[in-house]
Amino acid sequence: MTANNRKLIGRIGFYLGLALFLVVTLFPFFVMLMTSFKSPREAISLHPTIFPQEWTLQHYIDIFNPTIFPFLTYFKNSLVVSLTSSAIAVFIGILGAYALSKLRFKGRMTINASFYAVYMFSGILLVVPLFKIITALGIYDTELALIITMVTQTLPTAVFMLKSYFDTIPDEIEEAAMMDGLNRLQIIFYITVPLAISGLVSVFVYCFMVAWNDYLFASIFLSSSANFTLPVGLSTLFSTPDYVWGRMMAASLVTALPVVVMYALSERFIKSGLTAGGVKG
Incomplete structure (x- = not known):
């Protein structure tokens, strides 16, 4: 067998394995999508089908009905908590990571x-x-409680990841900036942050995903339905006496959509950030 044939067989095997992996990984999401378009009767039929026999958008209409599922309220709560905690974690992480990367001090x-x-x-x-x-502190059952919790959860990872990105920035650039009269804070926000923007985006997306998908702390620190985030709100939907599978699948898919969109929009930054964080300049 020639080297070209072995190379061709290896490539075919790789793509077959990749295709199998994608099928196994994406099939549950495909079933969720198809179930969200099925009628309640068809979703629990003893003779299940892959594709709906009668397509319906009623489940998507229902989850935006406040009397059935206050999706927009839960969405707003999740968005406020995720964006705020991510911004705080990234900001503090920048200062902490810079100190660990560029400053020399005992400990x-x-x-x-x-x-x-x-x-x-x-x-x-x-x-x-x-x-x-x-x-x-008297902040139980408030968004502030969850924001503080998410910051404590994501900050160590944010600092650790950002330090890797800052390590790739040559010290000579900062030395030149100091000779031009910039102080430490100016160097951080005028020099270091712009050069590490891809790393900042990837860290922000990571923090956002952790906060957006959190169920453990949200279920413990929130008790009023008006303050629930989407993961906790989904659990209440799954606990209703009338088990409408299509509605639950529709709510789950719409809940996952913001993270998918955010990752898709920032994919270019995340890829370059992961590469930069693994190489010392």
């Missing part, structure tokens, strides 16, 4: 190593101490 390596230890513990371990802090 820097110890602090840097401590971020690896964060991954050893599950988020459930923080529930009790965070609950005590939040109730003591």
Whole structure:
């Protein structure tokens, strides 16, 4: 067998494996999509079908009906919590990552190593101490409680990721900026941040995804339905006596849509950011 034939067979095997992986991964989402267009009777039929026999958009209309599912209220709450916590985590992460990357001070390596230890513990371990802090501050059942919680969850990873991006920026650029009279804060926001914009976007998207998809802390720190985020709101929809599968699938797909759109819009930045974060300049 020639080298070209082996190369061709290897390429065919790779694409077949990739196609199989995509089918296995995307098939559940395809079933969700098709179920969202089925009537309630057809969705629970003893003889299931892949494609709906009678297509309907009623489930999508229902989830935007406030008397059935206050989607827009939950969407607003999730958006406020996700955007605010992500912006705060990225802003604080910029300052912390810059200090660990560019400044030299006693204990820097110890602090840097401590971020690896964060991954050893599950988020459930923080529930009790965070609950005590939040109730003591009097912000239980508020969006602020969830924002603080999401910042504590994403900040260590934000600092760790941003430090990798800042490490790729040559020190000579900052030295030249200092000779031009810029101070540290000016260097951060005029030099470092623009050069690491791809890394900032990827970190922001990561923080947004964590906050948007959070169920554990939202279900514990929120008790009023008016303050529920989408994951908690979806759980109430799944707990209704009338199990309308099409409606639940439609709500789940629409809930996942903002993250998909955000990732699609920022894909170019995320790819370049991941590459830059893995190479020292």
